[in-house]
Amino acid sequence: MTKLSFNRRRFLGTAAVGAATLASPAYLRRAHAQDGGEVNIWTYNDFVPESFKAQFQDETGIKVNVRLVDDQGKQFNLLAAEAPKPTVDIVTVAGHRFLQFLDSELLAPLDTQRLSNWKNINPTFSESDWATINGEKWGAPILSGMEILAYNTELVSPEEVTSWDVLFSEEYAQQTAYIIQDMMSVLMLKMGYDGNMIAYLDDPEKAAAIVEEAKQFLIEKKPLVRKYYDGGAEVQQMFVNQDIALAHAWNGPIAKLINDGFPVDMTIPKEGSYGFVYTYNIANNAPNADNAYKFLDAILASPEIGAAMTKASGFISTYKDVAPHLSELEQKATTFTDEELAGMKFFRAEANELKYSLVDPAVEAIKAA
Known part of the structure; x- marks a missing residue:
């Protein structure tokens, strides 16, 4: 029986991910050539595991610049103030806040064809009714x-x-x-x-x-x-x-x-x-859109990364097959069966x-x- 992970605000604590390198996803192992450049991300504390960030930078040559946010409203105001030429490439929007960002044309539609690892997201999250607006996907579900x-x-x-x-x-x-x-x-x-x-x-x-x-x-x-x-x-x-x-x-x-x-x-x-889902979204007119897609595809590459995000942030992972990479207690605290998730609706x-x-x-x- 497949189990998945979920959480609201950080009550699990901030059990830091160990310094050990995450299992190298196939996407990164193929990235022998150094792409270079940078990707700018606005996200919550612990949403980008440090071990993943270090590995991504080392294997792609792309520098990851993370700016921490702590409120959806503040993030909206920051992005609106920079429009139509934002300095950020990836933002972190809760699914039930999409309309506010879309009405202000702050997000770009997500081209899932550029994400070979989109399939690693459990369909409960990626294919739910909240995830598609005007026939487009607007974010990659990561935590919930x-x-x-x-x-x-x-x-x-x-x-x-x-x-x-x-x-x-x-x-x-x-x-x-x-x-x-x-x-x-x-x-x-x-x-x-x-x-x-x-x-x-x-x-x-x-x-x-x-x-x-x-x-x-x-x-x-x-x-x-x-x-x-x-x-x-x-x-x-x-x-x-x-x-x-x-x-x-x-x-x-x-x-x-x-x-x-x-x-x-x-x-x-x-x-x-x-429930609700946090998603990674590409800003409209992102200055480093290609690098943003490389980052998204890499962070979706393996359940080990999903487990690391859950351990660090305390939220439930949206990735498939995360449970085997969590301890028994972590599984009990952050996972649900497919049967339980079947009736899940999203705000x-x-x-x-x-x-x-x-x-x-x-x-x-x-x-x-």
């Missing part, structure tokens, strides 16, 4: 995070967590927790609706009825929940204190608990869930104005009920 169902393995069995229903069961009354706003999207998906609300852009009355249905469900189930929480540290502490046995959470905080040896595990129930932004105009008041009503 998702909403999951977490459970204390000493109190809850794997057989009990195949459905989100367990989170609202009488059996675990006052032993559950979730983030209301994030739970609303998952709950709408569980009910058979589009949690992104794109399907209801032309039918706001339907959208309102769906949010109302989800709101009433959570109000009805309110006596069963131990706490509505806001941050990762809270859910971690509740598990450690054994205040809860189950929680809806982002996988990052739970992965941290797993790596620390706490008896907790996570799954994506059969009804599915939502999209097209209907955000409609969605949150309805969801935000609903969240306040649930809290006040």
Whole structure:
């Protein structure tokens, strides 16, 4: 059974990749001639493994210049300020933020025919609906995070967590927790609706009825929940204190608990869930576009590189066959089966104005009920 990797913000810690050189991908082994030049990359901390960077520079002669970013909005503003002649070649955009960048013509369509290693990305990520806009690919998926169902393995069995229903069961009354706003999207998906609300852009009355249905469900189930929480540290502490046995959470905080040896595990129930994907994108009018494609093809070349990115960043790899290159504990903290990923949906932004105009008041009503 193939397993893959995923995470939101850096709760796994920054387990640095060892200094040992990554297994040399075939792409680099063919690059005997020194291409020279440079490639300029804006990305998050640890998204370019140091061992890969050193090897790529040594075997291609292309200098890799990395500028760290820590916010999608800041990156957008930087790129917009430089348009139409950016100094950067590769940026790192979350899939649900594509439209903002595309509307401002800041990204170039990705020519996947120039990426012989595109096939190494799991299709769950590379071929999902969010990945294609106007018939074009706009980024190479590299790392991801998702909403999951977490459970204390000493109190809850794997057989009990195949459905989100367990989170609202009488059996675990006052032993559950979730983030209301994030739970609303998952709950709408569980009910058979589009949690992104794109399907209801032309039918706001339907959208309102769906949010109302989800709101009433959570109000009805309110006596069963131990706490509505806001941050990762809270859910971690509740598990450690054994205040809860189950929680809806982002996988990052739970992965941290797993790596620390706490008896907790996570799954994506059969009804599915939502997540996001970080992608490497080529800037429109990139000054070193050819080198950018060489860099992308090289970093997609092997599961060892995907594993190194996961270990360094704490996010889940989108590459195929990463699990064998992770320790048993790292696999448990950052991987999901193909069956779990089958129901995975990705956040999209097209209907955000409609969605949150309805969801935000609903969240306040649930809290006040």
